[in-house]
Amino acid sequence: MRKYIIGVDVGGTSVKFGKFDLEGILLDKWSIRTDRSDKGEHILPAIVASIKETVDLKEIKGIGIGVPGPVKDNVVVHCVNLNWGRRDLVQELHLLLQDKDIIIRAGNDANVAAAGEMYKGAARGYRTVVMYTLGTGIGGGIVLNGELMEGVNGAGAELGHTIVDFRHNFPCNCGKKGCLETVASATGIISLAKENLIRSKAKSPLRRYESFSAKKVIDYAKEGDFISLKTIDEAMKYLALAIANVSLTLDPEIILIGGGVSHAGQFLIDLIEKYFYQMTDPFIKQANIQIASLGNDAGIYGCAYLIQ
């Protein structure tokens, strides 16, 4: 009997697996290292081998896969982080699995994470969700009426690369300047803090360090350090602008903030809301901006959702 769903969240450094029952209850999880060598040729065989070690293929209803790049109709368009070009995951996995009855579904990792939060996390009960995953970069996920927002090129929901800043002009990995990612990710918070330390003469515990993490800036901000607070306030103002503009576009039911930076919790939400209401439709009186709840498991839950 096909009684399990496997969620596979493929990242540039590790591949996370979840074994779920058909109701989406997580029964087991594990991870393996991502082997990006030889143009990422070993990744899919390693995924199949790892699944086979844990689950009898005959018991698998479907495998959902999240990939850090644009995905359209279960085909990866390209994926720099995995050294992949175009890949038809349904075709390739059916070949490797030697079992065409296993349903294969794929999606962009950030879209999949948003779906996971909708399925079993902070957005449970909603059908239209926008999620910002604030890590080294910023992943954007959109679910509209229960469907992942892929867009015509698979490039939907690239919210980290919407342009919001014309002042700092920090260069983005994508080649542009002014992307949300350059001013509101962990990297962006560090860039803003360094600039504020140069521009201001104010004392700050940050001056003790040669280098520091975004977490340090957030921790000192919570303790009331002026430079740190100014930095987080600026970063959240840019995020509020992005959220306001996305609200004026999609008017979603809920907006989630996830990723490592989001561990700062309500402190961030309060700063975002302070600016959000100045920037969105005056007619929107009540924002629904929340911290995501599934952490690193959002991806595998979203992969399981794809098979539902």
Added chain:
Amino acid sequence: MRKYIIGVDVGGTSVKFGKFDLEGILLDKWSIRTDRSDKGEHILPAIVASIKETVDLKEIKGIGIGVPGPVKDNVVVHCVNLNWGRRDLVQELHLLLQDKDIIIRAGNDANVAAAGEMYKGAARGYRTVVMYTLGTGIGGGIVLNGELMEGVNGAGAELGHTIVDFRHNFPCNCGKKGCLETVASATGIISLAKENLIRSKAKSPLRRYESFSAKKVIDYAKEGDFISLKTIDEAMKYLALAIANVSLTLDPEIILIGGGVSHAGQFLIDLIEKYFYQMTDPFIKQANIQIASLGNDAGIYGCAYLIQ
């Protein structure tokens, strides 16, 4: 036999009507003045009376209505331009028509215009369309997979009020500053031109006038006037930013530019594309940004689409 569809595009100054066959062929069109007195109480009765004068109600399959305000599930949330508060159009029109077999559907006018262009205009053959109607203000319309983008509050696709400018800070009618509407509508073009005339010493035919229209600025720009060209270039740069950010959010099949300003045609598209590629996902190589084709009839066509 119910063989006609009626499209009703309700504006603040006039109500436009279209009589369509079931294939969406426009058979007749007319308009009446909008009577906004007494909290807009006379608008719906006047609409019903005008339809009755032209068509036998028993021959009407459905009436589609576009309204200049947020609409959710055929209910107008509020509408400043018509002096309306919340109105259930299905209930009210069925009462006035005394015929519950006539299908009633309503949508926001800018969303409806985008649907009209998809149904019979420049976006024919597409299912996911974003449209900017550049007039005195800027209307935003979004159709996703054939469905009007209403959003949870009926406030979806308010693209004219996404914030794109932090330099000029022209006040917007909505109460905010920096909205796309303040820098890329006809009003915005005039504001930018006036500022450029003050800031620059360059000669310009615009200096002959005490006041001038956006059309004048566009016409002089096409003739090569420096101030006019700089103005239109700036306005289209802001529009390109908005379009780039919307593309990074929805990745739509086609983006349309409509409204009075769009009569400037390919001249505008060329300026928009110049900036668009610098601002969107580097992976998007080919934009599909076009001038809308139905003009003022986009609304009634979209109303007819609602009944399909």
